Amino acid sequence: MNASNLTPPLLEVSELSVTYARRQAWRRKVLETRVVKSVSFSIAPGETLAVVGESGSGKTSIGRAILGLAPVSGGTIRLDGRDITFADNAERRRLASDMQVIFQNPYGSLNPSLTVGDILTEPLRVREKLSQTASLKIVQQLLERVGMPADAANRYPGNFSGGQRQRIAIARALSVRPRLVICDEPTSALDVSTQATVLDLLAELQRDTGMSYLFISHDLAVVRRFADRVAVLHKGAIVETGSVEAVCDHPEHPYTRALIAAAPVPDPLLQRARRQARLRAIQLAAGQPQPGQTNE
């Protein structure tokens, strides 16, 4: 999965800012909040970059800005060197062949009134007319690819568990053979064992297809297992970026240390040690002196 530094990036985000405007009903005034602040990163072909940060740090806003769904107030987004920051609707439709998204909530992201077969071919039908036989064949291949039974095609999303629905969402994203998939917390609504199988599937598909992932998560344990590089987002700005090993094993920024210390672990003793480390990291970040404190 590791990509060479010499490979030109597939996605290049430079100085991206996202600002939401909200009009107060009782006043004429428009309140503007910049929730993503001059964020820069790139993703090489076949690479997984994780964006981690706590709730509200701006992770989803970055993903949505790339998809043209959030108000960009500065910076540029390039795909294969092409500026797509303000792509119009026609270009967005074309871009859907290159970029797809998998959302966190598999209960809300699949249209409950369509059969799984129709859901899977939806992104393809935007692009081309499909005969009944061609559709059927594609659907069967996609279902098999994500480990779902063939008879799932005629059933509705309501018949499936969260993990199965996420497999269907993955199959839908795959249908157009995208080069980049934005995974916005794709496993955080699933239980731990289902999480692992869905992550394994995503990793396997990446090995087979060479696609890149922008992997949005608040879970460092998942990121550590899954990503090549990490960008740590704090209040809309990237505070640290590097390989998974460098960032998770030798975090430099106090916020990253606090994030790592906050990650839940199954061992209570380790959990207590982490809690103490987290408190120390927070005190350090606040500039409070640490008697006898060594760098972790």
Ligand SMILES: Nc1ncnc2c1ncn2[C@@H]1O[C@H](COP(=O)(O)OP(=O)(O)OP(=O)(O)O)[C@@H](O)[C@H]1O
């Ligand atoms: N459509 C919107 N209009 C106004 N503010 C928004 C909108 N969407 C998000 N925000 C605000 O932008 C900030 C960043 O939100 P965002 O959803 O990007 O964070 P996140 O890191 O994905 O959080 P989470 O981990 O909870 O999903 C938050 O303060 C949120 O309230």
Ligand SMILES: [Mg+2]
């Ligand atoms: Mg989010």
